[in-house]
Amino acid sequence: MAKTAPAAKPKAGRASALDPLIEKLNSFSADNYWDLGKFLVEKVIPTALKEGVFGEHILKRMSDVPGFKFPYHMLKQCQMFYSYYPDVEKRPLPEIFYFELATKVDETRERDRYEKMAINNKWTISDLQKKIREDELSKREDERTKFGFDLKERNVWSFDVPDPRFGKSGYRGRLPGQIVANALFYYTHPGATVLDPMAGSGTTGDVVGSIQHFSGCICKMYDVEPSDDRVGRANILLTGIPEQSNSIDYVFLDPPADFYPRGDDSDFSPTAAKAETMMKFKTIARESARTLKPGGRISVIVEASTGSFGVIDFPFEMTQVLKELGLSQIGKVYLPRRSEAVKLRSHVEGLKPMASDCRELLTFEKSKI
Secondary structure, three states, X not given: OOOOOOOOOOOOOOOOOHHHHHXXXXXXXXXXXXXXXXXXXXXXXXXXXXXXXXXXXXXHHHHOOOOOOOOHHHHHHHHHHHHHOOOHHHOOOOHHHHHHHHHHOOOHHHHHHHHHHHHHHOOOHHHHHHHHHHHHHHHHHHHHHHHOOOOOOOOEOOOOOOOOOOOOOOOOOOOOHHHHHHHHHHHOOOOOEEEEOOOOOOHHHHXXXXXXXXXXXXXXXXXXXXXXXXXXXXXXXXHOOOOOOOOEEEEEEOOOHHHOOOOOOOOOOHHHXXXXXXXXXXXHHHHHHHHEEEEEEEEEEEEOEEEOOEEEOHHHHHHHHHHHOOEEEEEEEEEEOOOOOOOOOOOXXXXXXXXXXXXXXXXXXXXXO
16 A cells, blocks of 8 residues: 555654554545544554554554554544445445444444445435435434433533523523433432522523423422522522422533633633632532432533643643542533633733633432442
8 A cells, every 4th residue: 555654653662562653653545434444453453452552542552652653543443444344345335334333323223224234225425425414313202202302422412502492581691400300310310409509591401391201390490690599599509498408309500701800801810710619519419419319419510720820720620629528530521611601811922721611411320328
């Protein structure tokens, strides 16, 4: 095969039987997916296993080698392509069809079904891609119908618009209720007692009250400024959560945007701002942990603060606080930035800091002992 890029140089360290294989792999043509996958499966991965490196790790390690031209996701796709279709040359459809099936369809039975449809209907590759997309959308709609909301199967939960059933339209800081619904689905059990001590417009209560899947749950809500009579008045930073210790199965927390330092004042001190914010986080963490039953769980939405001062990694800081309280992390989900968040202004000439577009939904479990 013609070389299209300089051979990658292995990282410094002891010699490895993988080094010449990595150099050889880097000489493959970038559009010959099957041959690349064959070399990975038959040569690279077995050699890596002999050196105590599992398949996933060797693919990531190779993609990090300076000068190596294949990113991890391409290596993974090529590995899947050859693993599923080692006999691709004997198959009736062009190779590109099988690459699409190997990388887009998880189940063997489904891949076989698509192959038969493509042959019988004389599909083009565009026809196959369209059918896979349509079926995926249909599957998502079926799940929505089954559970009553858009259930996410991966750890990035993004929704174009809030479901109108959950929360009050126009309410500042309104969280898409689909996020709450997914959190309840994954982190609670039937009949759970759910607590939202920063309830805002009552989104959590709407989810519990509207979706049949959560009909057995009990929802308790509090806020500094209650939006309706379902929400009790309480400022948990001053007076705590008005619930007994060890009485709640699940706590959902979405602190408001003004919880975080903005960094746009001329006398802004990141050290002081971090200390003030962490004092608030520690208060709500302690109170939430106190109310949880043994084995109970808490999910909290946290975002980093960025600006000319750098980054204050509040998700990391909050994780440390909850672990110090004896809770174990069991989940992390990525969410889009709240719509009303303001991009930070820089006070350093020429510096243009990036604003964060990502929040994290962190979930922890209280020890059952």
